[in-house]
Amino acid sequence: MFVEINEKISAQFTSNGFAIHILVNGIITCKNYILGRSNLRIQLMDNFRISNDMFNPE
């Protein structure tokens, strides 16, 4: 089983190199070649919160 994380980062910098705005578009994909039902658990850092518009539409 292979897990791949790809991120496209767009950032705007000041003339002295400081980032003033950053946008990250990320995708985590899995390639699974294991026969049968397999469980995958991925622990992410916990210093962020999740805004889930898909499941909790306002």
Add this chain to the structure above:
Amino acid sequence: MPNYSLGKMGANEVHPLTMRLTQINETVNVPEFEYSKVINLFPSMGKSTILQYQLEGNFNMLPLKLYPTFVARQEFNKLDLTLKANCRLPTQLRLKELTVRFRVPEFVTRVYIHEKNQKHLPATTSVQHWQDVSSIASIASYASSYVESAN
């Protein structure tokens, strides 16, 4: 996901970075993920998407640090820009592609590009050429440059 650390709002006010989910695998327990930050799933055979997400704001840490230097050479009516990139990723990771765009003042008529690290050239060789601004559609697109990871 790399550690981007926290974004800072004001002098001492710190708010947690917000991840906006745009797609998530149907077998992921979403409430558990929101609470514990653990993605727990049963992937199907073959290739599948686990999670698609977006982060926006200002973070303390990026995988790449840019060091631009501007030097005005008034005797030649020139402005030199040197751009150095420092990759902060661990050695087993790499940047797949880097595109840098920058603007120049409107009265600039010519841009000289001094290129280094070209794959088809020996490491010690560099190329310098210029082009009239009026002959290119977009100075920003012309100024795009692909830089290899510093690793």
